[in-house]
Amino acid sequence: DAGVIQSPRHEVTEMGQEVTLRCKPISGHNSLFWYRQTMMRGLELLIYFNNNVPIDDSGMPEDRFSAKMPNASFSTLKIQPSEPRDSAVYFCASSLEQGQGLYFGPGTRLTVL
Amino acid sequence: AQSVTQPDIHITVSEGASLELRCNYSYGATPYLFWYVQSPGQGLQLLLKYFSGDTLVQGIKGFEAEFKRSQSSFNLRKPSVHWSDAAEYFCAVGPFGNEKLTFGTGTRLTIIP
Numbered sequence: 001d002a003g004v005i006q007s008p009r010h011e012v013t014e015m016g017q018e019v020t021l022r023c024k025p026i027s028g029h030n031s032l033f034w035y036r037q038t039m040m041r042g043l044e045l046l047i048y049f050n051n052n053v054p055i056d057d058s059g060m061p062e063d064r065f066s067a068k069m070p071n072a073s074f075s076t077l078k079i080q081p082s083e084p085r086d087s088a089v090y091f092c093a094s095s096l097e098q099g100q101g102l103y104f105g106p107g108t109r110l111t112v113l
Numbered sequence: 114a115q116s117v118t119q120p121d122i123h124i125t126v127s128e129g130a131s132l133e134l135r136c137n138y139s140y141g142a143t144p145y146l147f148w149y150v151q152s153p154g155q156g157l158q159l160l161l162k163y164f165s166g167d168t169l170v171q172g173i174k175g176f177e178a179e180f181k182r183s184q185s186s187f188n189l190r191k192p193s194v195h196w197s198d199a200a201e202y203f204c205a206v207g208p209f210g211n212e213k214l215t216f217g218t219g220t221r222l223t224i225i226p
Binding site: 043 | 145154156157158159166203211212213214216217218219224
């Protein structure tokens with residue numbers, strides 16, 4: 001299996017620009033998670049989906065953040081407009097069955113100038 | 114609320130020596146516990162998990178962890194570390210059946226020759 005795929009791996013943008021991060025979960029996995037990792041706050045869960053439906057988005061920091069999962073094989077996390085404090089590594093993870101743990105992608109390192 | 118404490122930010126161990134990384138959790142019910150490893154520039158990889166049964170669980174790469182309910186601990190151990198074990202290690206806790214995990218702040222492991 002190819003594992004969780006994320007793109008781009010690195011993104012550098014200017015404040016105010018729209019940023020879209022993409023994730024392809026492992027085939028057959030029915031849950032998908034977006035995490036953000038920073039030195040100051042560690043790993044934070046932003047949102048997770050089950051069977052393409054958003055279950056909990058309480059971790060989404062602001063209305064500038066939005067996430068979609070139009071089908072079982074694709075999800076996006078969008079930031080509009082981006083700000084320097086959004087600079088972080090964003091991870092996507094998927095899981096097959098409850099209790100089996102999460103499988104993480106390699107992450108997208110976002111830098112907002 | 115669930116929480117995880119990893120009291121050691123950074124640990125240095127000689128190659129071939131034994132290792133123990135500490136993890137303490139706070140959770141109102143039976144916890145579902147994980148250890149993940151993150152190599153530089155990579156995503157998180159699941160080392161092992163525990164929900165019930167034998168309190169000593171074996172994982173990949175020769176790691177094991179012991180659940181001690183009385184101490185609210187889930188420490189990770191390895192009898193003999195290899196230079197390739199240098200990485201950051203994260204403990205996580207969550208409810209079974211829901212992958213909404215809370216991660217600790219991580220312990221960075223350095224291996225010296």
